[in-house]
Amino acid sequence: MGMTKMHDDNDRDFEGLEAFFTAARDAAPEPEPAFLTQMALQAEVIATERREAEAAALAALVARRQTSQKRGLVATLAAAFGGWGALGGMAGGMATATVAGLWIGLAQAPSLMQSMGLQSTVVASASAEENYLNDADILALALMD
Amino acid sequence: MAFDAQSELSDEALLVLYGNGDGAAARALVARLGPVAFRVAFRMLGDRTEAEDLAQEAMLRLWKIAPEWRTGEAKVSTWIYRVTTNLATDRLRRRRGVGLDEAPEVADGAASALEGLIAHDRAAALEMALAQLPARQRQAVVLRHLEGLSNPEIAEAMEIGVEAVESLTARGKRALAALLAERREELGYGHD
Numbered sequence: 001m002g003m004t005k006m007h008d009d010n011d012r013d014f015e016g017l018e019a020f021f022t023a024a025r026d027a028a029p030e031p032e033p034a035f036l037t038q039m040a041l042q043a044e045v046i047a048t049e050r051r052e053a054e055a056a057a058l059a060a061l062v063a064r065r066q067t068s069q070k071r072g073l074v075a076t077l078a079a080a081f082g083g084w085g086a087l088g089g090m091a092g093g094m095a096t097a098t099v100a101g102l103w104i105g106l107a108q109a110p111s112l113m114q115s116m117g118l119q120s121t122v123v124a125s126a127s128a129e130e131n132y133l134n135d136a137d138i139l140a141l142a143l144m145d
Numbered sequence: 146m147a148f149d150a151q152s153e154l155s156d157e158a159l160l161v162l163y164g165n166g167d168g169a170a171a172r173a174l175v176a177r178l179g180p181v182a183f184r185v186a187f188r189m190l191g192d193r194t195e196a197e198d199l200a201q202e203a204m205l206r207l208w209k210i211a212p213e214w215r216t217g218e219a220k221v222s223t224w225i226y227r228v229t230t231n232l233a234t235d236r237l238r239r240r241r242g243v244g245l246d247e248a249p250e251v252a253d254g255a256a257s258a259l260e261g262l263i264a265h266d267r268a269a270a271l272e273m274a275l276a277q278l279p280a281r282q283r284q285a286v287v288l289r290h291l292e293g294l295s296n297p298e299i300a301e302a303m304e305i306g307v308e309a310v311e312s313l314t315a316r317g318k319r320a321l322a323a324l325l326a327e328r329r330e331e332l333g334y335g336h337d
Contacts, residue, residue, distance in 0.1 A: 017318055020274075020325060021290040023267035024188075028291075031183035035197055039179045039204050042165065043171035046208040051166065 157214070159256050164211035171208070178222065179204060181292075182229045188287045189233035191276045199236065203229040219301070226294065226302040229257035230284045237280040274324035282317030 153158070159177075162170035182203045187196035205219070206228055214221075256287050275283050281303070288302060289310075290293045296314075300307045 017290075017325070020267045020271040020321075023264040023295075024271045024291055027268040029184055029187040029193070029196070031180055031197065031200070035183070035201075036175050039201060040172045040175045042201065043175065043208045044168055045166065046205070047163070047166060047171070050212065079189055079243065091190045130307060 147219070157216055160207070160214050160221055161216065163208070164214060174221075175204070175238075181222065182225055185226060185287060185292065186233055188272070188275060188291055189230060189283060190236060191272060197235070198292050199229065199232050202232055214235045220290050221318050223298060223302050226288060226292070226298075227304070230288065230302065234280040234281055234284060237283075261275070271321070274321050277324055278317050278320055282320065285310055285313035286317040286321065289317075 152175070154162075154170075156174065156177060159174050162272065162279045165172065179200065179259065182200035183196055186199040187193060188204070190196050207225065243269065257267060258319040278286065284303060287301060288299045289296065296307050299310045301313075303310065305313075
């Protein structure tokens with residue numbers, strides 16, 4: 001085979017090369033110790049970055065799970081009350097009831113105040129003020145006379 | 146746990162330990178593989194600064210791949226050889242802008258003029274000659290004759306067949322022989 005013959009030729013013709021290879025192996029270039037130290041530091045940086053990325057990913061995963069668990073709780077409650085539609089209706093109903101309660105509260109306030117004796121105090125105070133002013137007017141007229 | 150370059154743990158075991166956050170394992174790997182990456186890069190590129198840059202890039206890739214390393218699939222050292230020589234080949238391509246297999250064809254018998262140089266000159270002359278080889282030939286010759294890898298190991302590192310490795314090595318050696326013969330003339334070593 002041609003390839004085999006070529007290699008045989010190489011082995012015979014390039015025997016002198018081995019002396020060059022030997023010399024080059026003996027004079028192998030070596031890296032500076034500081035360079036190797038830098039390499040090791042680089043490994044630590046990469047490891048630190050990886051740990052931080054993993055921690056961030058874990059935190060994000062925990063946050064997603066907590067969110068989904070909360071949603072799960074609400075969904076469970078919603079199901080207990082007949083589904084989201086019913087819960088929405090309930091929420092609307094609750095809002096309506098709240099507004100209605102406020103109106104009823106305001107409307108009933110005077111009677112409530114009266115029943116508590118508060119309104120009579122106010123009225124009495126107003127009457128006293130009217131009486132006081134009337135008395136002042138009378139006094140002024142008397143002085144003018 | 147302390148590791149050093151003489152640790153009995155395999156490169157792969159150290160890499161797995163590093164992937165699990167063991168800094169000492171990384172230092173042991175640097176002690177073992179850092180010089181390899183640098184040496185190969187230097188022999189491929191012929192420049193210390195570039196070799197350091199490239200070796201660091203190769204090791205950086207190793208650190209990043211560590212957590213996903215598939216045990217039993219490849220030797221870590223072979224992986225380092227592959228990544229380092231491929232990165233070097235890419236740089237040589239950009240530097241030269243020539244095809245990988247544009248090898249100068251050299252007449253047989255040129256190596257006979259190589260004898261007689263002192264060791265220092267031989268090493269320096271070989272370095273200069275290697276720098277003139279096409280990247281893939283240089284890659285194969287460096288791995289075979291300077292790093293001492295077997296042809297199957299080189300085939301795995303270069304992701305080619307064993308016969309292709311043999312072909313690249315043979316062509317590279319032929320070109321080296323011619324280049325070194327020229328170098329001998331330049332250095333004043335005349336023919337006997």
